[in-house]
Amino acid sequence: NAGVTQTPKFRILKIGQSMTLQCAQDMNHNYMYWYRQDPGMGLKLIYYSVGAGITDKGEVPNGYNVSRSTTEDFPLRLELAAPSQTSVYFCASSYGGMTEPTRHYEQYFGPGTRLTVT
Amino acid sequence: DQQVKQNSPSLSVQEGRISILNCDYTNSMFDYFLWYKKYPAEGPTFLISISSIKDKNEDGRFTVFLNKSAKHLSLHIVPSQPGDSAVYFCAGRKYNFNKFYFGSGTKLNVKP
Numbered sequence: 001n002a003g004v005t006q007t008p009k010f011r012i013l014k015i016g017q018s019m020t021l022q023c024a025q026d027m028n029h030n031y032m033y034w035y036r037q038d039p040g041m042g043l044k045l046i047y048y049s050v051g052a053g054i055t056d057k058g059e060v061p062n063g064y065n066v067s068r069s070t071t072e073d074f075p076l077r078l079e080l081a082a083p084s085q086t087s088v089y090f091c092a093s094s095y096g097g098m099t100e101p102t103r104h105y106e107q108y109f110g111p112g113t114r115l116t117v118t
Numbered sequence: 119d120q121q122v123k124q125n126s127p128s129l130s131v132q133e134g135r136i137s138i139l140n141c142d143y144t145n146s147m148f149d150y151f152l153w154y155k156k157y158p159a160e161g162p163t164f165l166i167s168i169s170s171i172k173d174k175n176e177d178g179r180f181t182v183f184l185n186k187s188a189k190h191l192s193l194h195i196v197p198s199q200p201g202d203s204a205v206y207f208c209a210g211r212k213y214n215f216n217k218f219y220f221g222s223g224t225k226l227n228v229k230p
């Protein structure tokens with residue numbers, strides 16, 4: 001299993017450009033997440049999805065869009081990039097579910113995409 | 119509004135000694151907590167979790183303690199090893215929601 005994969009690893013964007021960060025998982029997880037991590041800060045949830053066709057906003061959704069057409073893929077779209085979106089972006093997935101003691105909440109993270117907007 | 123706080127940005131410990139990383143939360147609706155470890159240029163990896171119905175969970179050298187009345191949890195690593203040097207994040211989940219709130223992390227340095 002490749003786990004959670006993210007592309008690209010690095011990207012530099014000019015202000016106003018757009019791009020899509022790709023995320024894929026091969027663990028048949030229902031839940032997928034996008035986080036951003038700014039220097040010295042924790043991870044902030046941007047968007048998440050509990051299954052194909054279902055997405056919802058996290059703490060910091062402004063300036064981003066997502067879609068989930070398949071279980072495996074969860075791309076994050078940046079429209080009109082701004083310097084405030086300079087960050088490291090992590091995608092994660094989990095099985096989900098509500099029962100203990102199984103570790104259904106455990107999130108598996110990708111290696112991250114380092115994005116700089118200048 | 120930061121719902122999960124890790125007030126110590128860094129911690130330095132001698133190899134073989136105990137490392138104690140602390141985490142506080144503000145929301146009494148949190149029912150599940152996780153600790154993640156992160157090396158530079160990698161994504162976080164799951165370490166250990168605890169449900170709010172428990173006050174302790176152990177996994178090898180790692181033990182997490184939960185004090186619900188104080189809204190405080192701590193991660194103990196015994197004995198600490200140089201390979202444990204990383205940034206540690208705690209995260210909390212609100213009951214019946216699928217979102218986790220992360221702290222800002224504590225950078226642990228275990229000196230040989």
